[in-house]
Amino acid sequence: DGGITQSPKYLFRKEGQNVTLSCEQNLNHDAMYWYRQDPGQGLRLIYYSQIVNDFQKGDIAEGYSVSREKKESFPLTVTSAQKNPTAFYLCASSISTPSNQPQHFGDGTRLSIL
Amino acid sequence: GQNIDQPTEMTATEGAIVQINCTYQTSGFNGLFWYQQHAGEAPTFLSYNVLDGLEEKGRFSSFLSRSKGYSYLLLKELQMKDSASYLCAVRDTSGGSYIPTFGRGTSLIVHP
Numbered sequence: 001d002g003g004i005t006q007s008p009k010y011l012f013r014k015e016g017q018n019v020t021l022s023c024e025q026n027l028n029h030d031a032m033y034w035y036r037q038d039p040g041q042g043l044r045l046i047y048y049s050q051i052v053n054d055f056q057k058g059d060i061a062e063g064y065s066v067s068r069e070k071k072e073s074f075p076l077t078v079t080s081a082q083k084n085p086t087a088f089y090l091c092a093s094s095i096s097t098p099s100n101q102p103q104h105f106g107d108g109t110r111l112s113i114l
Numbered sequence: 115g116q117n118i119d120q121p122t123e124m125t126a127t128e129g130a131i132v133q134i135n136c137t138y139q140t141s142g143f144n145g146l147f148w149y150q151q152h153a154g155e156a157p158t159f160l161s162y163n164v165l166d167g168l169e170e171k172g173r174f175s176s177f178l179s180r181s182k183g184y185s186y187l188l189l190k191e192l193q194m195k196d197s198a199s200y201l202c203a204v205r206d207t208s209g210g211s212y213i214p215t216f217g218r219g220t221s222l223i224v225h226p
Contacts, residue, residue: 042217056211108155
């Protein structure tokens with residue numbers, strides 16, 4: 001079955017540490033996205049990529065970095081510059097062109113501070 | 115940019131009907147999505163509207179009025195498993211990115 005896989009499900013970060021969240025999809029989608037979800041805040045866009053080797057900042061990119069070296073993979077690094085990283089992180093993918101096709105989401109990674 | 119507004123929380127009784135509203139302001143509307151999200155899980159797609167009118171899918175229907183910047187999700191014959199957060203997401207053409215922007219979500223509590 002095609003889908004989108006995030007790992008790990010739970011992650012703990014120590015002070016001053018960078019951590020990387022994995023996102024892999026086998027849906028052959030060109031576009032991939034990272035969202036952060038906090039209680040009462042809905043989904044906020046961190047970064048997105050519409051094609052391999054290209055990505056764009058979303059609304060809250062500060063303290064985060066991404067890469068898109070392969071179509072299937074879009075890892076997110078939460079750097080030590082992100083002072084409030086505790087949140088639920090969701091990765092999504094979709095076809096690139098506007099259509100009635102929705103975004104497909106992974107099961108999320110919950111990041112907490114140690 | 116967009117301004118998307120949904121009620122924070124709603125409660126309803128099992129077997130009843132509930133309507134969840136979503137209002138938005140956008141410069142170049144290009145479609146509206148509704149998703150369901152159970153706590154700690156991935157959002158799952160429910161419906162898509164780009165033209166005015168009602169789209170029906172089993173117990174769920176979604177309505178759009180572009181001139182009013184308004185949509186609603188209608189859930190019929192409510193079941194306990196419908197207790198979840200419902201997310202409205204609006205796509206517009208500003209900036210050329212076509213990335214949907216999400217509202218804060220409406221938490222629906224269904225009680226017996």
